[in-house]
Amino acid sequence: MxxxxxxxxxxxxxxxxxxxxxxxxxxxxxxxxxxxxxxxRERRLEILRRIEVDITYTLNSFHNTQEKLAYFVGNLRTLVVEVRQINDPRAFAINFVNMPAMAGIYMDPDIPNFRINSYYIHNKLLWVHSAVSEVNCILSALRDDYDRLLKVNDRLIDLLRSNATPNPAAQRESYATNLELFATGIENFYRESFPGGIKSLIQVKIYNEKLRRSYGRGRFALWMHEGTNFKYFRRHTDFKKFARNLESIDRVDVEISTEVDGALAKMQQRVVVLREQAGVTP
Structure with missing residues (x-):
């Protein structure tokens, strides 16, 4: 029914x-x-875009700061020569050169908070951020050190002038030696500290460009460099040991080393051209 x-x-x-x-x-x-x-996806692409902009800005900041320091070192060494060329036995050396204004190396303060699915970029940016902070502290201290050097020279002159038998030659040599040591210290500082930071920035820039590729190529690049890359892992812990550790960072460094070396060479060539245009001797 x-x-x-x-x-x-x-x-x-x-x-x-x-x-x-x-x-x-x-x-x-x-x-x-x-x-x-x-x-x-949009947030990820925006973070990658910001990284590209920030890295370019920081690289430019490194270059400008290095050029200013090199210019200052050149002026200091010229001053040393001038001081040692003083022939008047009664003359004290009181001349000096101005230290150029430097705002420090730029670094986006939000970089440590960027959330991106790349162990390589995340750690590289943290290292660079820490290194830039340290460099900026040293740059700030350099101005204080230079002011202290000039004040010590002024006090030495006052002391010698009050002496019954002043010795201007000793003051001049002391001043020239201190200036020379200070110039050498600055030169060693930027020659030893800057290249590592610049190279890390170039590495991030090149790898970041790979991740920004459209039509899934960025995801594929991430998978190739930090994923399984056609490798088989029985357990997830085995995969993490392979893909998210310091050894994986070294592995990516090797994989992009040719591109990094090429970019560094082009950058150096560009610096030479800019110096020639400005009439600056390296």
């Missing part, structure tokens, strides 16, 4: 309403999931 037509109709209506509601919920959930994925 079949169900009455009215009852059957109500059941169909109920099932239809339930099915429609369930479909709407599923469609809404699917839409939310797709939107969250798209938003995550």
């Amino acid at each position: 079949g169900l009455p037509s009215e009852t059957l109709y109500r059941w169909q209506e109920l099932i239809g309403a339930f099915g429609g509601s369930a479909f709407a919920v599923l469609l809404s959930a699917l839409g939310y999931w797709v939107k969250s994925k798209l938003d995550a």
Whole structure:
């Protein structure tokens, strides 16, 4: 015996309403999931874009600061020669050169907070951020050290002038020696400290460009360099030992070393051209 037509109709209506509601919920959930994925992709691309801009800005800041320091060192050494060329036995050396204004190396303060699915970039940026902070502290201290050097020279002159038998030659040589040591210290500082930071920035820049590639090529590059890369791992812990440790950073360094060396060479050539245009002798 079949169900009455009215009852059957109500059941169909109920099932239809339930099915429609369930479909709407599923469609809404699917839409939310797709939107969250798209938003995550946009955030990731924006962070990669910011990294590109920040790295370029920081590299330029490194270059400008190094050129200012080199210019200052050159002026100091010229001053040393001038001091030692003074022939008047009664003359004290009181001349000096101004230290150029330096704002320090730029580094985006938000970089440590960037969330990006790259162990390599994350750690490299943290290292660079720490190194730049240390360099900026030293740059700030250099000005204080130079001011102290000039004040010590002024006090020495005052002391010798009050002496019954002043010795200007000793003052001049002491001043020239201190200036020479200070110039050498600055030169050693930027020649030893800057190249490592610049190289790390270039490494991040090149690797970041790979991750910014469109049409899935960025994801593929990340998978090739920091993922499984066609390797088989029985356990996730084995994969983590391979892909997210200091050895994996060294491995990526080796894989992009040719591109990094080429970029560094081009940068050095560009520096030479800029110096020639400015009439500056290296």
